Structure formats: C-alpha cells, structure tokens
Amino acid sequence: MNIAYSTELICFLILSSVIVSGSLAVVLLENIVYSAFILGGVFMAVAGLYLLLNASFVAAAQILVYVGAVNVLILFAIMLVNNKEKLKPIEGLKTRKLISGGVCGGLLILLLRVSITTKWNLPGPSSIGEEATERIGEHLFTDYLLPFELASILLLMAMIGAIVLARRDVLISIDDINDLKNQKSLSDKKIPLLSEKSLK
Amino acid sequence: MNSGIDLEMSFTQGVQNLGLSQELAHLLWIPLPMLLVLVSAVIGVLVTVWLERKISAAAQQRIGPEYAGALGILQPMADGLKLLVKEDIIPARADSVLFTVGPILVLVPVILSWLIVPFGQNLLISNVGIGIFLWIALSSIQPIGLLMSGYSSNNKYSLLGGLRAAAQSISYEIPLALAVLAIVMMSNSLSTVDIVEQQNTAGFLSWNIWRQPVGFIIFWICALAECERLPFDLPEAEEELVAGYQTEYAGMKFALFYLAGYINLVLSALLVSVLYLGGWGFPISIDWFSSLIGLSIDNPLVQIIAASIGIVMTILKAYLLVFLAILLRWTTPRVRIDQLLDLGWKFLLPISLVNLLVTASLKLAFPMTFGG
Amino acid sequence: MLGFLEKVADYTKEVVSAAKYLVDGLGVTFDHMRRRPVTVQYPYEKLIPSERYRGRIHYEFDKCIACEVCVRVCPINLPVVDWVMNKETKKKELRNYSIDFGACIFCGNCVEYCPTNCLSMTEEYELAAFDRHSLNYDNVALGRLPTSVTSDPSVRSLRELAYLPEGIIDPHELNANQKRAGKLPSQIINELKAEKSQEEDNNHSSNMVSNKSNPTN
Ligand code: SF4
Ligand code: SF4
Numbered sequence A: 001m002n003i004a005y006s007t008e009l010i011c012f013l014i015l016s017s018v019i020v021s022g023s024l025a026v027v028l029l030e031n032i033v034y035s036a037f038i039l040g041g042v043f044m045a046v047a048g049l050y051l052l053l054n055a056s057f058v059a060a061a062q063i064l065v066y067v068g069a070v071n072v073l074i075l076f077a078i079m080l081v082n083n084k085e086k087l088k089p090i091e092g093l094k095t096r097k098l099i100s101g102g103v104c105g106g107l108l109i110l111l112l113r114v115s116i117t118t119k120w121n122l123p124g125p126s127s128i129g130e131e132a133t134e135r136i137g138e139h140l141f142t143d144y145l146l147p148f149e150l151a152s153i154l155l156l157m158a159m160i161g162a163i164v165l166a167r168r169d170v171l172i173s174i175d176d177i178n179d180l181k182n183q184k185s186l187s188d189k190k191i192p193l194l195s196e197k198s199l200k
Numbered sequence B: 001m002n003s004g005i006d007l008e009m010s011f012t013q014g015v016q017n018l019g020l021s022q023e024l025a026h027l028l029w030i031p032l033p034m035l036l037v038l039v040s041a042v043i044g045v046l047v048t049v050w051l052e053r054k055i056s057a058a059a060q061q062r063i064g065p066e067y068a069g070a071l072g073i074l075q076p077m078a079d080g081l082k083l084l085v086k087e088d089i090i091p092a093r094a095d096s097v098l099f100t101v102g103p104i105l106v107l108v109p110v111i112l113s114w115l116i117v118p119f120g121q122n123l124l125i126s127n128v129g130i131g132i133f134l135w136i137a138l139s140s141i142q143p144i145g146l147l148m149s150g151y152s153s154n155n156k157y158s159l160l161g162g163l164r165a166a167a168q169s170i171s172y173e174i175p176l177a178l179a180v181l182a183i184v185m186m187s188n189s190l191s192t193v194d195i196v197e198q199q200n201t202a203g204f205l206s207w208n209i210w211r212q213p214v215g216f217i218i219f220w221i222c223a224l225a226e227c228e229r230l231p232f233d234l235p236e237a238e239e240e241l242v243a244g245y246q247t248e249y250a251g252m253k254f255a256l257f258y259l260a261g262y263i264n265l266v267l268s269a270l271l272v273s274v275l276y277l278g279g280w281g282f283p284i285s286i287d288w289f290s291s292l293i294g295l296s297i298d299n300p301l302v303q304i305i306a307a308s309i310g311i312v313m314t315i316l317k318a319y320l321l322v323f324l325a326i327l328l329r330w331t332t333p334r335v336r337i338d339q340l341l342d343l344g345w346k347f348l349l350p351i352s353l354v355n356l357l358v359t360a361s362l363k364l365a366f367p368m369t370f371g372g
Numbered sequence C: 001m002l003g004f005l006e007k008v009a010d011y012t013k014e015v016v017s018a019a020k021y022l023v024d025g026l027g028v029t030f031d032h033m034r035r036r037p038v039t040v041q042y043p044y045e046k047l048i049p050s051e052r053y054r055g056r057i058h059y060e061f062d063k064c065i066a067c068e069v070c071v072r073v074c075p076i077n078l079p080v081v082d083w084v085m086n087k088e089t090k091k092k093e094l095r096n097y098s099i100d101f102g103a104c105i106f107c108g109n110c111v112e113y114c115p116t117n118c119l120s121m122t123e124e125y126e127l128a129a130f131d132r133h134s135l136n137y138d139n140v141a142l143g144r145l146p147t148s149v150t151s152d153p154s155v156r157s158l159r160e161l162a163y164l165p166e167g168i169i170d171p172h173e174l175n176a177n178q179k180r181a182g183k184l185p186s187q188i189i190n191e192l193k194a195e196k197s198q199e200e201d202n203n204h205s206s207n208m209v210s211n212k213s214n215p216t217n
Helices: A003-028 A032-052 A056-080 A093-117 A129-141 A145-166 A174-178 A180-185 B007-017 B022-029 B031-059 B075-085 B096-116 B131-139 B142-152 B156-187 B192-199 B213-226 B251-275 B286-292 B300-329 B337-365 C002-033 C069-073 C109-113 C139-143 C185-216
Strands: C045-047 C057-059 C080-086 C091-100 C119-121 C136-138 C156-158
Touching: A003 A032, A003 B022, A032 A056, A032 B096, A032 B142, A056 A129, A056 B131, A056 B142, A056 B156, A129 A145, B007 B022, B022 B031, B031 B075, B031 B096, B031 B251, B031 B300, B031 C002, B075 B251, B096 B131, B096 B142, B096 B251, B131 B156, B131 B192, B131 B251, B142 B156, B156 B192, B156 B213, B156 B337, B192 B251, B213 B251, B213 B300, B213 B337, B251 B300, B300 C002, C057 C091, C057 C139, C069 C080, C069 C109, C091 C139, C109 C119, C136 C139
Parallel strands: C045 C156
Antiparallel strands: C057 C119, C080 C091, C091 C136
C-alpha cells in the first residue's frame, strides 16, 4: 500500500462519513437553518468525491451549481421568511415518521443489495483527467443535444414564469381592487403592496 | 515558448538526490506551495492595506500613517497585531457555532483561489486544467459564509448585510463568468497558464484587453462588486447598516473578514492582469529581447531574469489595478441597492451576452486573431 | 425596429456620457493626489487662533467690583461671585470668583458687559480633562495667562487659511514675513476714517456752496 493510495483511502473515508452523517443531520435536525447550512457541507463533500475520481470539472460544476446557486437560494428563502413563528404541531407525527422511516429503510436495503451484487471492478475506460472538459462539451453538443436543449427550454420556461410571478403590477388603483371582476383575477385576497391611497 | 524554471521539478530532484523516494519527495513538496500562498497572500494584503491608506490620504490631502516604520509601512502590521490580541467577543444571544464558522467560510475559498494565479510559466501552485473555472466555483461559496455570519449574529443589520452581500455576489457572478467565458473561448483553454501564453505572442499588442475591451470593463466592474469595493460596498454601508454582516464581529474574527476582503481584491487584480493584461508577459516579448542581445533562451541567466521579470510584471500590473480600485473608491459614490441590481441584471448581463456572441462570431470570422 | 434601434442608440449615448463623467471624476481625484497634504500635525504644529478667538476666559481679581453683571448677562448664570458686605466700609468684599468651563458656551456676554473690563477672552482652547469638575476654574486659575502658540518653542505655529497670502493654501511653505491677503483691520479702520472725514469735508463745502448760492435765489 503506497502513500498515494492510503491518502486517497483516508480522504474517501472522511468524505463519505461527512456525507452520510451530514445528510442524516439535514433530515433529522429541528433547526431548518442548520439543515440548510449542513446541506451545503454535504454538497461540498460530494464535490470532494468527484475530485477523488479525477473529475475536477464536475466537482467545480457541483460546487458552482449546488453550493453557489441552489443552497444559497434555499438559505435566502429560509432567511426571508419569519422564523420566529411557531410551527403548528402536525397530527399523527409519530405514524408519519414511522411510515417514512420504513420507506427509507426499504430503499436503503434495496440499494445495499444492488451495491453488494454489482461487480465494481469493471475495467472501465481509462480516466481522461484534464481532457474531460472538452469531452463533456463534445457529448453535450452531439449525442446529448436533445436533452441539453430540452433542459434549456425548461429553464427558460421557469425563468419566464418567475418573471411573470414577480411582475405582478405593484401599483393598482383602488377602483381596480374594489372591482369584483378584477379581484377574482388577482387571486382573491391579494392586496397590492402599494396602492395609490397609501402613496398619498 | 520556453518552459521557464520549474521549482517543483528541481525540488523533487533535490530531495531524491538525498536518497528519499519520489513519493515522499512529492509529499514534502505539497505543504510548501500552500505555505507560499498563505505568506504571499498575507504580504499582498499588508501592502495593499498600506497602499490603500496612503493613497486615500493623498487623494484627500492628508498624510496617512506616518510613525509606524518609515512612511508608516508597519501600520498594517500593527493593525493586525491589535486585532490578534483583541478580545474575541461572541454576543450572548448569537449562534456561537455558525458565528465562528462564517468568517472561516468566507476566507478559505479566497485563499484557495490563489492556487490558480500564475506568476510564470511554471511559477504557480497547480496548473489545474479547469483553472479559471475553479476560481468562479470557489468564489460562489463565499455568499454562504456571509449569510451564515449575518444570520448567526442575531442582529437585524447583520442579517440585512448578509442578505445584500449574497444577492450582490450572486447577481454579479453571472456577467463575470460570461466575461471569462469569452476569454476562454479565445484561448481554447480554462487554464490560466494557457490563457497568458496565448496573449504573449507579440508583446503588449497581443494582450486580451485589445480584443476584449468590453469584457475587460465588465470583468472589472463585477470584480469590484464581488470584492464589495466602494461603488458597490452596500453590504457594509455604514450609513444604513452600521457595518453590515461584520457588525457584531471583533478581534480575530473581524480580521478574517478584513483579510478576506483584501485578499479578494488583490486576487481580482491579479486575475484581471492574467486574463486581460498578459499576466507575466513583459510589454516587449522576452524571446525577441534575448535574441537581440544574442543569448539563447535556455541560458540559465536568461531564465532567471525572465522569471523574475515575470513575477515583477504580474505584481506590477495587479497593483496598478489595485491603485485604480482605490482611486475609484474616492471618486464614485455608493450606488443604491436597486441601482446595483439594475446595473447587474439589466446592463452587465445583456452586454456580456452580446460580448460573448460577438466574440464567438469574430472567432469564426478571423480565426487567426481570435483563437482558432 | 427603428424605435428599438433609437432606444439602443440613446442608451449607448447615456452609457458613454456616464463613462465620461466617471473618468472626469477619476481625473479630479488623481489631480488631488499631487497636492501637498494640508494636515496640521496637532501636538507639534498648531494653528494660530484668530484675533477674536473666544477661548478660555481670563479674569483679573483686583479689578472686579463684584457687581454681578456677568452673572446676570450669562445665559446660564454661570459665574459664581462670592462676596461679603463689609459693614464698616459699607463695601462689597470679594472672596472668590469662579467659572465652570464644563458648562460655559464661550458666548462672551460676560466679557462684553463687565463694567471694569476685568474679564477677557484668551486664545486657549485645550481644555480636555479627565474629570469635568476640574474644569471649574477659580480666580487663581482664571488669572493665569495661556502660553501663546507663537511663543511656544516646542510648537510650530501655522497660520490659518484666512491669514495666508493670496493663492497659497498650505501654511507649511510660508515665510514669516509674507503678508496675508486683503487689508488688516487697522488699515480698514483708517481708511474708513479717512473716507468719513472726506465726506464731511465734502458736506461742508457743499453746504458752503449752497449757502453761497442761496442769496442768489
Ligand atoms: S461683571 Fe466684571 S466686575 Fe462685575 S462681578 Fe463680573 S467680573 Fe466682577
Ligand atoms: S462666556 Fe457666556 S456662558 Fe461663559 S460665563 Fe461668560 S456669559 Fe456665561
């Protein structure tokens, strides 16, 4: 066992223990803010695993997308809502927990079975290291072109939807609100942020 | 191109000559660059802080630090020492774990990004293939640290400052990445070394700034915004938010924020010089120069001179940009938060997209000058 | 289409002008960098207070007649005049006098109204103290004269901006005998006097003229 191998093994063990315990903490912790921060840590550990596999581009993309965008957005959402409010106790929480625990345990057993029965030491293609970036680009624009374009269309739709939601016209005159027809279209109880009256 | 001097090779060879295995030599080598990065980053910060104080003073017709060392050159050191021995206060109702992790999470990615800054052909910590992409990815971790410290301080100003910082760095990351993408497209590589080499074919005429003037401006604006430098220092706007996410911090933890801010500034300046100003390249091609005085490029003397000129050039260019940043600090007023987001989303983003498209079409039209 | 292009052109124009203003501003900042600092390095250098500077109050015990006018004109009745009536001489005998500079606003009313001129304003302004009660000066402390900035050998005295020659804003690079811009107050007074007398002369002569011309009417 040479030095390189043992360092790799140690790194792998640390990273995977971080991932396992981190994801458990994300699910089990009461404090939602902690969960969100630990989620970021888990994402970073996953990126570390990619690095161990010599896939540095994927690792960087993982960090950029999951840590830099997804996790930050989650945090934003959590911090913009009022967390002082006490959540309502959910009915039958115990049975719910039991059921979801059972489902998760079943999934775990399934995965374990797959991982035990699979032969892992397949002589796959040799790793290409730094060339991976180019290879990814090539694949994206040749054989994976359709999913790639579909994904971009999906993102475009999501973006336009977000813009439509956000551009609910802020200034609505009082008459418009009193107008019943208008009220129906504006999802009933919604009160504009700024009405002309409040501006005066 | 010549390969320049390779420190790692010579080090491993030297250790191997002492009778140690190659792996052990490599293992011994690993901590050295890290140490080098830390030391150079900290020295860079000290110099920048001193420059900032002196130049600010000059711009306001003051004297600035004067008594600590000649011309006050030891003043940043004294500041650092003061912060080091200051009491470390954690507010009673703050979340002490997140409060401590926050500043670390802000500082570590910035220092890690120094890995990719090249000072010469082989004078960088690691020539990772994904180079500049690594920097973009790492700098996206920072907002989490800011949000963390903003949230855990249990202070409304801190929270607002943290949210602002995160919003700001998310919105300016996109035009920044697009500007970098245009460069990457021209040099066909993400690696910073390749990007610099591609610029150093004909002295300063081949620098990217001539081919990417718009990209240069976009990158510089976004870099200033990412560093929270003055036209964009909303997260710590004194008049509105006390000190933003730093409000509750004192002592060493505050120093971490301070350090991260200045390391980020120096790093951004270095990257601008790498991406747009030809990195370690001398305005006149060294190859041409050495052939002029009749020395071979492989001559050890020429190699050493070229390497030192490379380091000096990189640092010089970077500090010119730092100077510009300081000058901008005392020239421009702070923008409002809506103006900031307007500028980011409605001005820089479309412009950088257009820039990218134009670069791509130019690349197709003139593959010679815009990288085939 | 054309409207869109027009919009783009307008926008570009705006951007260009904004960039121009930015560069102008940078030029101004850059220009300031080559000017000398105007800093007055306080404990080693001090500005000479102007003639009418209202600093700490000086008081002459022997001149005071304990009339308490200063107390009455003071906005906060600050001066403390401690006197007793001497039955034999039927005169006030002053025992103590004090002013608390922690409360004084240096308005100068007391100085203005004192009938015997025993109060006066000095140019002393260094009144920092660790304890605010130590700012309550009694007649002995009030009677001390401050050291003048110009005569203090450990201090380099600098002229204030209004006392510099025309065109110079840095007091450091100044010869001692260079005159300040404009006229001195005494010169102005002399001039005013001269003007007045001339006017009177004129009036006089014009009166004479009118007197002379009167009979012809
Ligand atoms: S007004 Fe003058 S004379 Fe009268 S009590 Fe005050 S200081 Fe003395
Ligand atoms: S200067 Fe004004 S405030 Fe001070 S003691 Fe005289 S009258 Fe009172």
